Amino acid sequence: MKYLRKIFILCTLLIFSAEITTFASTKIENNNMASNIKNININDNIINNASPDADEVVEVFNYNDNKIYLTEYDINLMAQVVYAESKGEPYEGKVAVASVILNRVLSPGFPNSIEEVVFQPNAFSCVIDGKISVTPTQECYDAVYDAIRGNDPTNEALFFYNPETATCSWMTNIEKTQSTSIGRHLFFNTK
Template sequence: MRQTVATLLVLIISNFVMVDALKDDCVKAPYPEFKHYQLLQKIQKEAAIKEERRLLAEKSKQAEKKRRYLAYQEHLKRKEAKKQKALAAAKLNRVNQSVERKGVSNSDKELLARLVTAEAKNQPFEGQVAVAAVVLNRVESDEWQDSVSSVIYAKRQFQPVSNGSINRKATDSAKKAVEEALKGSDPSHGAVYFYNPDIANGSPSPRSRKTAVIGDHVFLD
């Protein structure tokens, strides 16, 4: 009887030992299915982090693109404002010139139209306006005479005065060119000299700067 009881005790103790060993094995070495679950979670987490980074990069890219677009629009706005300011200044200058030039007498207008006819009757209308503007630019300059007639009749300045062609009747085109110049138009860009290089008997001063070339005439300041 005692032997039987002892044997039972040994069996019971062995069972407890085996159960504890199985518990340790489960902790130390999880089941394969559990390992796969952990691996899947890790992959999903890494994918989520990667996607979050991609979205942040895309958002940053869009923000930079928007910033550049707004900067470019601001640049265009400033450029347009600068252009409009320059146009307004040019318009004001033409108005001021027109006000100053309205004091030209009818006789001086007629004289100037005859000069334009003699000097530029075969030139484009723009060139005729430029010739008239040269005379008016001289009138407004402190370095020249202060009236149209005195500028035109200044010694050795205009060949038509020397050869008498200044006395020929002015063309309608020349008259219109004079009126255009009196309104402030100046295709010569402020020139006070002009010449035709094909027939001129000399060369311009090296200090003179070319401002325009219209038809056969070169204009200089």
């Protein structure tokens, strides 16, 4: 009877070990799939939206077959920037600010995630002065979603500033292309 009990315990341990091994390999496969979704290869450029889990993707921005997979965090972060950078601007100006963020993620000259673009050093005055910690209005979220749907009133601009209040000499002195004025902001690209 003693030996039967030991054999039973041994068999139970073997079965349990096999289940743990199967579970672990399934978990590794799922993590690898999530990593593959996070890093999308588009025309030999990797666009990484820093999504911690594929289940968190809530929106996809699609432009010329380039896709950015957006999480709730990305959308909230964009809405905060829109609020802080374009408070008092017309709705089109809010959409334009959101569009600049998306345009930068797609541009090879900028980081390849929403978070990295927003927190890139000296990129947005609201991050520099700490005014990004705001609660966006519904209008800001609407503007972000309009930009995600492809509404870009900036003509693919990568930069913007308010010429009346700008303290950055780079913005005022750089040669600009494709300039578009919306509200008090000037949206543009550089040569």
